[in-house]
Amino acid sequence: MEAKIKDVLKVEGKKALVTLCENPFRPAGGGQPGDTGTLEGTNLLAVVNDCTEEDAGPVLHLAVKRGEVRPGDVVTVKVDYGRHATLSRMHTGEHILSRALERQVSGLKVYKVSIDSKESSIYLRYDGELTWEMLFSAEDEANSIIASDIPVKIYSLSPQEAQSLPNLKANWERIESEKIRIVQIGDYDLIACSGSHVSSTAQVGGVIVTAFRGSPPEWEVKFSLERAHLLDDYGRVMRKLLRKVGCKPEDLEPIYDRLREEKESLQKLLGKVRSYISFPFSEEQVDGYELLSAEAPGLTVEVATPALKKLTEERKKAVVVLLIQVGEEREAYFVLTAGNDVAVDLRKIVKDRKELEAKGGGSASWVSGVTACLSVARWREALSELLRSS
Numbered sequence: 001m002e003a004k005i006k007d008v009l010k011v012e013g014k015k016a017l018v019t020l021c022e023n024p025f026r027p028a029g030g031g032q033p034g035d036t037g038t039l040e041g042t043n044l045l046a047v048v049n050d051c052t053e054e055d056a057g058p059v060l061h062l063a064v065k066r067g068e069v070r071p072g073d074v075v076t077v078k079v080d081y082g083r084h085a086t087l088s089r090m091h092t093g094e095h096i097l098s099r100a101l102e103r104q105v106s107g108l109k110v111y112k113v114s115i116d117s118k119e120s121s122i123y124l125r126y127d128g129e130l131t132w133e134m135l136f137s138a139e140d141e142a143n144s145i146i147a148s149d150i151p152v153k154i155y156s157l158s159p160q161e162a163q164s165l166p167n168l169k170a171n172w173e174r175i176e177s178e179k180i181r182i183v184q185i186g187d188y189d190l191i192a193c194s195g196s197h198v199s200s201t202a203q204v205g206g207v208i209v210t211a212f213r214g215s216p217p218e219w220e221v222k223f224s225l226e227r228a229h230l231l232d233d234y235g236r237v238m239r240k241l242l243r244k245v246g247c248k249p250e251d252l253e254p255i256y257d258r259l260r261e262e263k264e265s266l267q268k269l270l271g272k273v274r275s276y277i278s279f280p281f282s283e284e285q286v287d288g289y290e291l292l293s294a295e296a297p298g299l300t301v302e303v304a305t306p307a308l309k310k311l312t313e314e315r316k317k318a319v320v321v322l323l324i325q326v327g328e329e330r331e332a333y334f335v336l337t338a339g340n341d342v343a344v345d346l347r348k349i350v351k352d353r354k355e356l357e358a359k360g361g362g363s364a365s366w367v368s369g370v371t372a373c374l375s376v377a378r379w380r381e382a383l384s385e386l387l388r389s390s
Contacts, residue, residue, distance in 0.1 A: 001022075001024060001076070001077050002074055002075065002076055002077065003020045003021060003022045003023070003024070003074070003075060003077045004020065004021040004022075004072060004073070004074050004075075005018055005019075005020060005021075005039075005069060005070065005071055005072065005073050005074075005075060006018075006019040006020055006021045006071065007019045007056065007071055008069050008070065008071055009056060009059060011068075011069065014063060014064045014065075015061070015062065015063060015064070016046070016062040016064055016069045017059050017060070017061060017062070018059070018060050018062060018069055019056055019057055019058065019059055019060070020058075020060065020077070023051075023057070023058045023060075024077060024079050025037065025048060025051040025058060025060060025077075025079055026051065026084065026196055027051045027052055027053040027058045027059075028050065028051065028052050028053070029053065029194030029195055030091070030113075030115075030193040030194045030195035031091075031094075031112065031113035031114050031115050031195065032087055032091050032115040032194075032195035032196065033050060033087070033115065033116070034050045034051030034052055034061075035048070035051050035079050035080065035083070035084055036048050036049060036050065036051075036079075036080045036083060037077065037078045037079040037080045038077075038078045039060070039062065039075040039076070039077060039078075040075060040076045040078070041067075041073055041074060041075035041076065042073075043067040043068065043070065043073060044064070044066065044067040044068065044069060044070075044073060044075060045064075045065045045066040045067060046062040046063060046064045046065060046069065047062065047063045047065060048060050048061065048062060049061045049062070049063055083117055084196065086117045086225070087115060087116075087117055087195075087196060088195075088196040088197050088198050089198055089203060089204050089205060089225055090115050090116070090117065090120050090225055091115050091193075091195040091196060091197055092152060092185075092197045092198045092201065092203070092204050093120075093142070093146070093204040093205075093207045093223070093225055094113050094115060094120055094122060094223075095183065095185060095189050095191060095193070095197075096142045096145050096146060096185065096188070096189065096201065096204070096207070097122065097138060097139070097142040097207050097209075097221075097223055098110040098113065098122055098124075099142075099185075099188060099189040100138040100139070100141040100142040100145070101122070101124065101134075101135075101138045101221070103138075103141065104134060104137045104138045104141060105126060105128075105130075105134050105138070107126060107127060107128070108124055108125070108126040109124060109125050109126070110122055110123070110124045111123060111124065111125060115195065118224065119210060119222055119223070119224045120222070120223055120224070121220050121221065121222050122220070122221045122222075122223070123218075123219070123220055124219050124220075124221065125217045125218060125219070126216065126217060126219055127216050127217045128216060129216065130212060130214070130219050130221075132212075135209045135212060135221065136209070138209075139207065139208065139209050139223075142207050143206050143207060143227075145185070145188055145201055146201045146202065146204045146205070146206055146207065147201075147202065147206075148201060148202075149200055149201060149202035150185055150186040150188065150200065150201045151185075151186065151199065151200055152183065152184070152185050152197050152198060152199055152200060152201060153183075153184045154181065154182070154183055154184075154197060155181075155182050155184075156179040156180065156181050156182065157179065157180050157182055158178065158179065158180070159178075159180055162180040162182065162192065165182070165190060167190050168182070168190050168191070168192065169189075169190065169191040169192070170191065170192035171192070180192050181193060181194050183195075183197055185201060204225065205225055205227065206225065206227035206228070207223050207224070207225060207227065208223060208224055208225075208226070208227040208230050208231065209221060209222070209223050210222045210223055210224050210230065238252075270303065274303060274305075274306040274307060276307075277303065277304065277306070277307040278307060279294040279296055279304075279307070279322065280294055281293060281294045281320070282294065282376075282380075284380075284384075286319075286383075286384050286387045286388065287387055287388050287390075288317065289317050289318070289319055289342060289387050290315055290317055290318040290319065291318075291319050291380060291383055291384060291387065292311075292318055292319070292320045292321070293320070293321045293322075293376045293379060293380045293383075294321075294322055294323075294376070295322070295323045295324075295325070295376055296322055296323070296324050297324065297325045297326070298324075298325075298326065298327075299324050300324065300333075301324065301333050301335060301368055304322060304324065304335060305335075308320060308322065308335060308337050309337070311337075312337050312338060312339040312340075312365075313339070315339055316339035316340045316341040316342075317339055317341045317342060318338065318339045318342070319336075319337075319338045319339075319342055319344070319346075319383055319387065320335070320336070320337050320338070321334065321335070321336050321376070321379045321380065321383060322334065322335045323371070323374065323376055323379070325374060330372060330374075331370050331371065331372050332370070332371055332374055333368065333369070333370055333371075334358060334360070334367075334368065334369060334370070334371045334379070335366075335367075335368045336349060336362075336366070336367040336368070336383075337365060337366045337367075338364075338365045338366075339365075340365075342365065343390060344364075344386055344387060344390045345364040346362075346364060346365060346366070346367045346386075347361070347362065347363075347364060347367055348386060349367070349382055349383065349386060350367060350369065353382045355373065355378065356371055356373045356378065356379065356382060357371055357372035357373050358370070358371040358372075358373065359371070
């Protein structure tokens with residue numbers, strides 16, 4: 001379709017905000033992003049990245065690719081209706097899944113959603129622990145409703161009429177318009193919403209919960225529409241994992257829980273022994289300072305840190321360099337640290353000594369990062385020069 005540019009509200013480089021005399025783009029609303037597409041004319045080619053409802057009406061957010069935006073110019077408007085249709089399916093699926101969650105879990109309340117064409121989020125409050133069993137149950141109910149091919153009706157009412165509807169879910173504090181848009185899914189769900197929707201639940205296709213996170217009372221549940229595709233992908237990953245572990249599907253979760261407990265136990269044990277770790281340092285005196293250097297292949301900075309801190313607390317005039325190479329990597333982790341009586345800024349080593357090929361940061365007395373220089377002798381030389389020049 002063709003439309004005329006009504007107003008150019010703002011131009012900033014290649015970005016612009018405009019309004020059209022006749023706007024086919026749906027503004028963002030109800031947690032759903034605005035429509036996208038293009039505007040093209042003799043003097044203009046622009047990508048529409050969003051559409052928002054402002055005081056001036058629906059405003060298009062443009063990225064100008066060619067030409068310039070001018071009021072009164074006639075342009076060809078193309079809306080990405082494929083994306084719009086996906087968002088409509090996703091938003092209707094969200095209504096159904098949100099309602100299923102509230103029905104399945106007593107005390108759970110959905111308060112916000114974020115709709116996307118790939119994966120969407122439902123934000124909810126629940127004082128208990130959310131579990132996969134709860135989510136699977138809600139997912140089953142939602143897909144049963146979707147398969148029932150229930151009509152989705154959309155109509156507008158005045159606030160007074162809307163408030164008389166039993167079981168209507170609405171954020172009344174956010175509603176300021178004279179008309180409230182109502183989305184009704186049979187007898188299953190009734191909600192005030194400004195987003196786009198399909199005309200029947202069957203058009204959603206199906207929903208699948210992909211992830212959840214949070215802690216009481218704030219939770220986020222993620223879901224997608226690509227149920228068959230994701231189940232196939234997850235099934236293949238599961239089959240590979242079961243082959244490696246060598247167990248039945250029902251045994252996989254208990255095995256994982258046991259391994260996690262063992263890991264936590266080992267981490268606690270490691271935490272107790274870290275401070276007892278010592279390194280085979282080479283030592284030399286440089287202008288009254290103690291210069292210590294060592295390599296610790298196979299360790300991690302996290303493991304080495306307590307021992308290094310303890311060392312510099314006890315030897316206040318010590319300067320230490322530790323190189324930690326992992327496997328056959330051509331890079332190593334490095335740690336530079338100094339005692340309280342060392343008046344040098346170790347960060348200069350990383351900044352000024354380019355031959356060390358080091359990247360990292362920290363404080364004047366503690367610097368860590370990665371280096372391509374695996375020669376402890378070259379690090380000692382650089383530190384010796386730094387100490388002598390201080």
